Amino acid sequence: MSLPELFDTHAHLHFPEFAEDLPAVLERARAAGVRRFVTIGTDVETTAAAIALAEREPGVWASAGIHPHDAAAADEAACAEIERLAGAPRVVAIGEIGLDFFRNLSPPDAQARTFRRLLDLARRMGKPALVHCRDAHAETLAILAEAGVGEMGGIMHCFSGDVAIARRCLDLGLTISLAGPVTYPNARALPEVARFVPADRLVVETDCPFLPPQGHRGRRNEPAYLALTAARVAELRGEPLATLGPRLSDNARRLFRVD
Numbered sequence: 001m002s003l004p005e006l007f008d009t010h011a012h013l014h015f016p017e018f019a020e021d022l023p024a025v026l027e028r029a030r031a032a033g034v035r036r037f038v039t040i041g042t043d044v045e046t047t048a049a050a051i052a053l054a055e056r057e058p059g060v061w062a063s064a065g066i067h068p069h070d071a072a073a074a075d076e077a078a079c080a081e082i083e084r085l086a087g088a089p090r091v092v093a094i095g096e097i098g099l100d101f102f103r104n105l106s107p108p109d110a111q112a113r114t115f116r117r118l119l120d121l122a123r124r125m126g127k128p129a130l131v132h133c134r135d136a137h138a139e140t141l142a143i144l145a146e147a148g149v150g151e152m153g154g155i156m157h158c159f160s161g162d163v164a165i166a167r168r169c170l171d172l173g174l175t176i177s178l179a180g181p182v183t184y185p186n187a188r189a190l191p192e193v194a195r196f197v198p199a200d201r202l203v204v205e206t207d208c209p210f211l212p213p214q215g216h217r218g219r220r221n222e223p224a225y226l227a228l229t230a231a232r233v234a235e236l237r238g239e240p241l242a243t244l245g246p247r248l249s250d251n252a253r254r255l256f257r258v259d
């Protein structure tokens with residue numbers, strides 16, 4: 001049986017967690033049907049590393065961004081450097097950017113400033129925005145609306161809201177990405193979200209090395225496990241993975257404009 005083709009829309013393959021065994025990690029991913037990946041920058045240094053990896057590895061593209069945790073250290077020079085890096089041919093999106101009021105590792109005003117600055121970059125470049133949002137849905141959606149995110153599109157990555165928030169994201173023109181937490185037995189709103197989002201507005205991701213799906217919790221996550229998350233989403237929707245998987249991949253390819 002051939003496996004349905006999957007696209008990991010949010011991975012951090014260039015992080016140190018994969019430095020020792022990335023070739024084996026990618027081999028396991030491809031054996032599980034995961035053929036395409038966007039490896040996500042979180043500051044200037046990791047964005048440069050993401051691009052370097054995407055330039056040498058087939059099926060891997062990069063994003064350029066500054067994570068809200070790193071926003072306090074991001075001055076205008078850092079944003080200008082992200083802008084320069086975002087011009088590299090393998091960069092398909094701006095992110096991850098957003099707001100995280102759960103850990104608040106950067107002051108909220110610094111987070112909002114960097115988020116707005118890089119949303120403006122996404123709009124000028126016509127590239128989709130990859131949005132990180134934790135305990136900050138009202139503020140994040142307000143900034144996205146003000147920035148007119150529907151024009152360039154984007155992904156609400158590792159979606160953690162409920163159906164009402166998902167509906168507002170869809171109204172803004174965003175695509176919803178589900179990650180490992182949708183597989184957890186105690187997932188509250190996510191199963192309902194998985195059933196609610198139209199198939200042409202949904203993608204999946206690992207966010208590896210973080211957030212492993214059920215069965216791998218407490219260990220390093222890797223792209224091969226995307227098959228578990230996708231299978232759970234298919235089960236929740238009552239749809240065969242054989243048709244849903246390629247459909248979600250098509251959504252990602254359309255958004256990132258890659259083959």
Ligand SMILES: [Zn+2]
Nearest residue numbers: 096132157158
């Ligand atoms: Zn994130």
Ligand SMILES: [Zn+2]
Nearest residue numbers: 010040096207
């Ligand atoms: Zn991430």
